[in-house]
Amino acid sequence: MLRFPNRSKTADWPELSFKDWSNTAATLHMWSQIIGKIRLAQTPWTNHSWHVPFYITARGLSTSLIPYDGRAFEIIFNLLNHQLVIQTTNGGQQSLALESRPVSSFYQNVLRALATLGLDIQIFTTPSEVADGIPFEKDSTHHHYDREFATRFWRALVQMDRVFKEFRSRFIGKCSPVHFFWGSFDLAVTRFSGREAPPHPGGVPHLPDWVAREAYSHEVSSAGFWPGGGKIDTPAFYSYAYPAPDGFSKAQISPPEAYYSDKLGEFILSYDDVRTSESPDDKLLEFLQSTYEAAANLSGWDRSALERELVPNP
Structure with a gap:
């Protein structure tokens, strides 16, 4: 297997105690x-909800372009300078400081910023994939924002995004982008067998x-990263197969620190x-x-048709 240049060091990966x-x-x-x-409300449906995630950028997380009538806009979480930035293709821009404030206040300020830019968008305000979620306009419970840890989180995602993309490059079958799902709050990449x-x-x-x-x-082998919470109280990488x-749970995988969680039904490796x-x-x-090999081999994927040899950068 080819080794890519410029491997990271421990110092490149920030501490991230949940x-x-x-x-x-x-x-x-x-x-x-x-x-x-907001992106969900405005973007045409793409298979497997690939129209809704965010993408890692040089400053944080971005929606990428979102259509709106004859123009488009983008929303960026700048986790380096701690600003939410909304930019439109006709030159408009609004910014909102990322600082400790209730979700309800953030929600109202985002609506005002959109209105200033001539963007009239309505959303369903109950959080998705969250048990007992509080509607955004009523949420005064969540209000804490630590700049240092928000930046650490983004810097960790930058490293993962790079490695996940290298892993993705080995597969020529159907595969998701490397993307960040805001519902489950995780970075993920998913391979498909085609069946x-x-x-x-x-x-x-x-x-x-x-x-x-x-x-x-369709059958998948999916992997990603959670920052922690719920059934696991530490930042961790995960990998699962559906079905x-x-x-699968008894498969021999590596490195030796990895293990199968019966609670989650997934393999786990601590960040x-x-x-x-x-x-x-x-x-x-x-x-x-x-x-991935455990999932593909046990499920009988046609690996010779789905994988390729790595090639060096020119």
Whole structure:
């Protein structure tokens, strides 16, 4: 296997203790849902909800261009200078400081900024994929924003985005972009075998069952990163298969720090195990590749038709 140049070092991956930034993470999650739902309301449906995620940029997270009548706009979470920036293709711009404030205040300020730019957009205000979610206009619970940890989170995503894209380059079958889902608040990349899958059971909080079934309409091996929360209280990488083939949970995967979580039904590798290793890139790629191989081999994917040899950059 070819090795890519310019591997990262431990120092390139910031410390990201979930306990220390959980309040900021919860607030940023809700803010991101507001912006994500704006994109959802305006963007034509793309298979597997690929029309709604954000993308990692040189300053933070971006919606990419969103159509609006005969023009378009983009919304950017600048997590380096701590601004929410809304830009339109006819030269308009509005900014909102990212600072400690309730979700309800953030929501109202975003609506005012959109109105100033002539963007009249209505969204469903109950958070998606969150049990007992508080409607944005009523949410005074989530209000904390720590600049240092918001920037650390983005810097960590920059490293992951690069490694995930290297992993993605090995696959020539159908594969998602590397993208950030604001509903589940995770960075993800998903490979497809090309075969149909059994209907997904649904049951995701505040997410229509048909959306989940369309997202998992075909067999997948999916991997990504969570910052922590819910059933896992530490930042971690994950990998799962849908449908999970027989023997998947017992498959031999690597590195040795990785394990199968019965609670989640997924393989897990701690962010700190990657960050503190001699070569974080290689440690993460080892996890991504071995868990994919477990899913593909046990499910009988046609790997010779779906994979390719790596080629060096010119």
